[in-house]
Amino acid sequence: MQYLHMRNILIIGTGKSTSQLVDYLLQHAENQELQITLADKSLEQAQKLAGNHPRASAIELDIFQELQREEAIANADIVISMLPARFHIKIAENCIKLGKSLVTASYVSEEMQNLDEAVKEKGLVFMNEIGLDPGIDHMSAMQVIDRIRDEGGKLLLFESFTGGLVAPENDTNLWNYKFTWNPRNVVLAGQGGAAEFIQEGTYKYIPYQRLFRRTEFLDVEGYGRFEGYANRNSLKYREIYDLKDVLTLYRGTIRRVGFSRAWNVFVQLGMTDDTYHLQHTESMSYREFTNLFLPYSPTDSVELKLRHNLKIEQDDLLWDKLLELDLFNTQKSIGLKNATPAECLQKILEEKWSLSPEDKDMIVMYHKFGYEINGEKKQIDATMVIEGKNEINTAMAKTVGLPVGIATLRILNGKITKPGVKIPITREVYGPILKELETYGIVFQEYEKPYLGYNPDRLNG
Numbered sequence: 001m002q003y004l005h006m007r008n009i010l011i012i013g014t015g016k017s018t019s020q021l022v023d024y025l026l027q028h029a030e031n032q033e034l035q036i037t038l039a040d041k042s043l044e045q046a047q048k049l050a051g052n053h054p055r056a057s058a059i060e061l062d063i064f065q066e067l068q069r070e071e072a073i074a075n076a077d078i079v080i081s082m083l084p085a086r087f088h089i090k091i092a093e094n095c096i097k098l099g100k101s102l103v104t105a106s107y108v109s110e111e112m113q114n115l116d117e118a119v120k121e122k123g124l125v126f127m128n129e130i131g132l133d134p135g136i137d138h139m140s141a142m143q144v145i146d147r148i149r150d151e152g153g154k155l156l157l158f159e160s161f162t163g164g165l166v167a168p169e170n171d172t173n174l175w176n177y178k179f180t181w182n183p184r185n186v187v188l189a190g191q192g193g194a195a196e197f198i199q200e201g202t203y204k205y206i207p208y209q210r211l212f213r214r215t216e217f218l219d220v221e222g223y224g225r226f227e228g229y230a231n232r233n234s235l236k237y238r239e240i241y242d243l244k245d246v247l248t249l250y251r252g253t254i255r256r257v258g259f260s261r262a263w264n265v266f267v268q269l270g271m272t273d274d275t276y277h278l279q280h281t282e283s284m285s286y287r288e289f290t291n292l293f294l295p296y297s298p299t300d301s302v303e304l305k306l307r308h309n310l311k312i313e314q315d316d317l318l319w320d321k322l323l324e325l326d327l328f329n330t331q332k333s334i335g336l337k338n339a340t341p342a343e344c345l346q347k348i349l350e351e352k353w354s355l356s357p358e359d360k361d362m363i364v365m366y367h368k369f370g371y372e373i374n375g376e377k378k379q380i381d382a383t384m385v386i387e388g389k390n391e392i393n394t395a396m397a398k399t400v401g402l403p404v405g406i407a408t409l410r411i412l413n414g415k416i417t418k419p420g421v422k423i424p425i426t427r428e429v430y431g432p433i434l435k436e437l438e439t440y441g442i443v444f445q446e447y448e449k450p451y452l453g454y455n456p457d458r459l460n461g
Helices: 019-027 043-050 066-074 085-098 116-121 136-150 183-187 259-269 286-291 302-310 317-324 341-353 395-412 427-438
Strands: 007-012 034-040 056-060 078-081 101-104 125-127 154-166 195-199 202-206 215-220 224-230 248-256 361-373 376-387 420-422 445-449
Touching: 007 019, 007 066, 007 395, 019 034, 019 043, 019 395, 034 043, 043 056, 066 085, 078 085, 078 395, 085 101, 101 395, 116 420, 125 395, 136 154, 136 361, 136 376, 136 395, 136 427, 154 224, 183 341, 195 224, 215 361, 224 259, 224 361, 248 259, 248 361, 259 302, 259 317, 286 302, 286 341, 361 395, 376 395, 395 427
Parallel strands: 007 034, 007 078, 034 056, 078 101, 101 125, 125 420, 154 248
Antiparallel strands: 154 361, 195 202, 195 248, 215 224, 224 248, 361 376, 376 445
16 A cells, blocks of 8 residues: 555654564554654653654654644554553544544543544544553453344353462562552552442452452463452443443452462552652661561561461461562662651552563463354353563563554554544454454463353352
């Protein structure tokens, strides 16, 4: 196809998940007449991603500078925002004003949804939730749900889990975990309200302080056993997936077995709290930080107080996990000024859980579909496991970046045209994207299982 002019794709934000997106677009830049502009508050970081590629350029962009932001968007044919979700709205408002379609990998916020009519009036496509989770989870789930309905089946159960983990060969700590995406989001996971879901037709709620003790076992062929804990609000997917009559609806996060029980220690102590600031954290030792959350004793050590308060035996593997993090170290300091407990905990964890240059991450996604057809109850389990190559070319960057890139080109090339604030749940959107993702090894394995209803192996349900 011949294009009348060079098409400029503006990518705002060049964080960890952007590398594979840029690679994908540059692979198509020559034959599709694309120019990729990478914009970030760190010009150096944007230049690093652009490299010396003739079709890529880097600009410094402070998104809080209105004129600078408008100028960058005005020069684009389509905009991709890889910024944290709270910043998308500024970009979105400029895109409406300047008549540019927008792609993000983030959940649709209330502010974004409120722009729907204005986006439609301009004939623009604002495609959101087109990364991994949300993104590939939506598309892969709807593909099976639509197939079951096409065959005359009725959905009874839908469960979906996703986890960003470390590949088995680089699983080198007792927690079986390393940070593969924003550490802050990991530390704050589950906060902001009770987890809500439906179990066999009954509404269930798990408050934050109980969240990490209500987990479900998941077995993935070739990779062993995992556990899943509930995401905050599964109920909204009844409307999104048109599952209003489903008996069980549950979405969760995947970790290796034992992670959640150990993480619960931090929750119970209050170390994940981000609502207030501590004093003197700049010079505070790890041991002093840990002691903040324990009662005073003139005789007992910090270690003994923690074990007694949380009833942890000395020979419990959970205790070894805490020791591994240097929580009782007197020499290491937090080094952050007036930090919140969550910020202090994040600092401690990043020292131990950051990926080394050659470490490989791993994405695991697991769907369960229970349905009735011709009077018979059946179940399909679908699993996807993707391993990264190294610290830069991660599975997380691949599974977030590729669907964003594919959707962007399909909008730019007039293949996705229905205007409005959208997510990828319709056949005409998810079908071609999933088909192209298969060429990159992003494939689900499906297994027919006996229908058991809600999983009886729930650990503490």
